Amino acid sequence: MARVAIRAFERGDLDGAAELVAEAHRRDRERHAVLAEALTDAGEARSLLAKRLEAERTDSAVAVDGDALAGFAIGERASGAPPDSYMGQLSTPRSVSIGSRGHGVAEGYDANAVCRLLYRELAAGWAAAGYFHHSVSVIAGDERLQEAWFNLGFGRHVSVAVREGTGPVAGADAAGLDIRACGGEDAGVLLELARTLGFHHLDSPMFMYWPVLPEHDAMARGFFSALLEEEGNPHFVAYREGEPVGLTSFLKQGFTPPHMNLEGNIYLFMGIVDPEAQDGGVGRALLDHGMAWARGEGYERCTLHVLSANYSGEPFWFANGFQPVEYSLERQLDERVAWARGG
Incomplete structure (x- = not known):
């Protein structure tokens, strides 16, 4: 060269x-x-x-x-x-x-x-x-x-993954589950499931910061209450014996990168299953329910972000039709270089 x-x-x-x-x-x-x-x-x-x-x-x-x-x-x-x-x-x-x-x-x-x-x-x-x-x-x-x-x-940190098509999810079985769309009165349920998702991301090996402290409650409640008031952004909660055990939520705008085709695309914002309910088909049932809604609304694909270190999330999404299109690579510098060099 x-x-x-x-x-x-x-x-x-x-x-x-x-x-x-x-x-x-x-x-x-x-x-x-x-x-x-x-x-x-x-x-x-x-x-x-x-x-x-x-x-x-x-x-x-x-x-x-x-x-x-x-x-x-x-x-x-x-x-x-x-x-x-x-x-x-x-x-x-x-x-x-x-x-x-x-x-x-x-x-x-x-x-x-x-x-x-x-x-x-x-x-x-x-x-x-x-x-x-x-x-x-x-x-x-x-x-x-x-x-x-x-x-x-730099190391791989986040994948932007796309599911082409909003067809049924293989192996999905909603038996024993009651899946409902959230309304304004369900802000508390949404908040608690989002907190569960936050604690999951705070855990090893992700160690991703999430606003889960009590001091964040008012801010979080305001955020989710506003989401519930917007049309076209459904949040589906799975209940088992009356208790919420999982959530899948969608945003019509979301965080899909602008250099991707946004027409016909829906963004999957949050997906979480309560740890005690995992490995029981709740996640697939929720995703299948969400894809059925997306088909009915005319959406052709679904996009999400997932951490590469997400030990349960990445394998689940990739096994259910999502494929990586873009990676975010990250590097954290040792902050001691600031004073070691006299900066």
């Missing part, structure tokens, strides 16, 4: 970076048809990158080989969640994220070397400013870029 130089991303680099994004998107769509067609067009990709560059908390760099663009990376800083935001509590404070369409390396260049140089440039500033949690997303199957970030100490 020719020696490349690293410098700040300039507006004159947009066309070259957009071509890299569009080319990668066309290649990735051969594996994942759910990716939106729009970004196969370099003009659309340019508009996306231009918006990211204009964002207030964005840092970016390019790798150049003479007049040729060898690669680029754009990261966005997040200081922390508002204290009254339930979903915001799930975000890691003082973190930086690079989206799957916010980085790329041109063919013919060593992706390991180019990503290393780009990350070295950007991470120095992030660490100096106290941003120690870094994430980068890659499309599943892009082994070249995934290996480059693995080589920099």
Whole structure:
């Protein structure tokens, strides 16, 4: 590989970076048809990158080989969640994220070397400013870029997975269960099942923070009460002998990445089965009930996020039709570097 130089991303680099994004998107769509067609067009990709560059908390760099663009990376800083935001509590404070369409390396260049140089440039500033949690997303199957970030100490943390089709779930049996849609009066039930999901994520080996403390109750109740008032966001609870034992909830907007085809897509927001009721078919029955609702509403696919370390969740979702389309890779820096270097 020719020696490349690293410098700040300039507006004159947009066309070259957009071509890299569009080319990668066309290649990735051969594996994942759910990716939106729009970004196969370099003009659309340019508009996306231009918006990211204009964002207030964005840092970016390019790798150049003479007049040729060898690669680029754009990261966005997040200081922390508002204290009254339930979903915001799930975000890691003082973190930086690079989206799957916010980085790329041109063919013919060593992706390991180019990503290393780009990350070295950007991470120095992030660490100096106290941003120690870094994430980068890659499309599943892009082994070249995934290996480059693995080589920099990143590990797979979250999968964005898609179930193509909303057909019945194999082996689902709702015998002995009463599955009902939640109404406004069920906010307390929804809150308790969400708390169960939170404690699950706090457990080993996930160790993911979740707002489950009593001081979060009012915030959580307000969040779930608002969800129950919105049309098109059903929350299904499974009862056994009158006791709630599981939950599956959906959001019509949700957190599906914007570079995926949102038409005909429903987002599965929460899925949890009480630990004492697991391995009894409750999860499959709830998912089957939810897919029946989705079919009736005209949805064609379902998307969710699942932690790679989720010892029960990931195997369940992948065994019931969900397939990974995108991975979030993460790295946590040792914060002692801030004072050890005199920062």
